[in-house]
Amino acid sequence: MSYKSILVNLDIDGPIAPVVKAASELALRWNAKLIGFCAADVYLPITGPEGATLAGEVWQQMRDDDERRFKELRKEFEALVAGAVETEWRDAQERPTYALVQASRNADLVVLHASDGAATKDTARRSDPGSVVLQTGRPLLVVGTDTAHRVGRKIVVAWKDTKEARRAVFDAVPLLQAADDVVVATVASTIDQWARESIVDVVAFLARHGVNARSETIESYRESDSLIELIDRHDADLVVSGAYGHSRLREWAFGGMTRSLLDEIRLHRFMAN
Structure with a gap:
C-alpha cells in the first residue's frame, strides 16, 4: 500500500x-x-x-x-x-x-x-x-510550522473507536510503516474494558501491516490538553486522528479534539473523516 x-x-x-x-x-x-x-x-x-x-x-x-x-x-x-x-x-x-x-x-x-x-x-x-x-x-x-524533521519520524495515533479514526488509521498505513516509532494512544475521562480491547485490536491490525506499534492509555478529563502533552512527551512530529464535525449554517462545527489539533499549528497533523 x-x-x-x-x-x-x-x-x-x-x-x-x-x-x-x-x-x-x-x-x-x-x-x-x-x-x-x-x-x-x-x-x-x-x-x-x-x-x-x-x-x-x-x-x-x-x-x-x-x-x-x-x-x-x-x-x-x-x-x-x-x-x-x-x-x-x-x-x-x-x-x-x-x-x-x-x-x-x-x-x-x-x-x-x-x-x-x-x-x-x-x-x-x-x-x-x-x-x-x-x-x-x-x-x-x-x-505544521515545525519542519525541522521529515514528516512521520515519530507518530502518535489519537485513537477513539469511531469510523473517522478507523478511516484515519487505514489511510495513514503508508506513513505508519515508514515511521521510526508509533504510539497508539487513547485519552478519555474513563478507560473501560471496551476502550482497552479496541486499542489492542488497532495495534494488532497495524502489526499485520508491518507496523510495530505500542499502546498507551491516559485517564483525563482534559482530553485535548493531555493528548498534546503526550505528543510532546514522545517528541512526535505527526499525529494521526479522525476529524469530527458537521455543517452548521455557513460554518463548520468541530469536535473538541479536532479543533484542538487543528489549532496546534506547530504540529504535522494527518486527518481523515
Missing part, C-alpha cells in the same frame, strides 16, 4: 517552500506524482452605480494579477521539486476551499499548510483546512 498521487495546495499569497518540501519528500518516498495546486478568488469592490465601471476594471486587474502569480508559483514549485518526482500543475480562479475539494478527486493524499487554526480568515485567498478535511473524502496532511 502506498500513495500514488499527492496533491499539494499552495496559498497564493504565502511562502510555499515548507509545504512543497514536505510534500516532495513524501512523493519521493513512494515514487508518487506530485500535483501542485493553487486557487484564489478576488472580491468585487463595493461601490455605487456611478463607480460600477471602475470597480469592474479593478476586479479584472486583480484577476490578471492572480494569473501572473499562478505562473510565478508554478516556476517556484517546479524549481523546488527540481525533477525529483513526476509533477503536474493545476490552478483555478475560484474559492480556494471549493476548488481544492474538487481537485482532490485526483489524489490519494492532500497536503496543505495552515497558518491559522480550525478556520482561515480569508476564504478568497486561502484554503480552510477544517472544511477541506470534512469535504474531500481524502486524507489530509496539514503541515
Whole structure:
C-alpha cells in the first residue's frame, strides 16, 4: 500500500517552500506524482452605480494579477521539486476551499499548510483546512510550522473507536510503516474494558501491516490538553486522528479534539473523516 498521487495546495499569497518540501519528500518516498495546486478568488469592490465601471476594471486587474502569480508559483514549485518526482500543475480562479475539494478527486493524499487554526480568515485567498478535511473524502496532511524533521519520524495515533479514526488509521498505513516509532494512544475521562480491547485490536491490525506499534492509555478529563502533552512527551512530529464535525449554517462545527489539533499549528497533523 502506498500513495500514488499527492496533491499539494499552495496559498497564493504565502511562502510555499515548507509545504512543497514536505510534500516532495513524501512523493519521493513512494515514487508518487506530485500535483501542485493553487486557487484564489478576488472580491468585487463595493461601490455605487456611478463607480460600477471602475470597480469592474479593478476586479479584472486583480484577476490578471492572480494569473501572473499562478505562473510565478508554478516556476517556484517546479524549481523546488527540481525533477525529483513526476509533477503536474493545476490552478483555478475560484474559492480556494471549493476548488481544492474538487481537485482532490485526483489524489490519494492532500497536503496543505495552515497558518491559522480550525478556520482561515480569508476564504478568497486561502484554503480552510477544517472544511477541506470534512469535504474531500481524502486524507489530509496539514503541515505544521515545525519542519525541522521529515514528516512521520515519530507518530502518535489519537485513537477513539469511531469510523473517522478507523478511516484515519487505514489511510495513514503508508506513513505508519515508514515511521521510526508509533504510539497508539487513547485519552478519555474513563478507560473501560471496551476502550482497552479496541486499542489492542488497532495495534494488532497495524502489526499485520508491518507496523510495530505500542499502546498507551491516559485517564483525563482534559482530553485535548493531555493528548498534546503526550505528543510532546514522545517528541512526535505527526499525529494521526479522525476529524469530527458537521455543517452548521455557513460554518463548520468541530469536535473538541479536532479543533484542538487543528489549532496546534506547530504540529504535522494527518486527518481523515
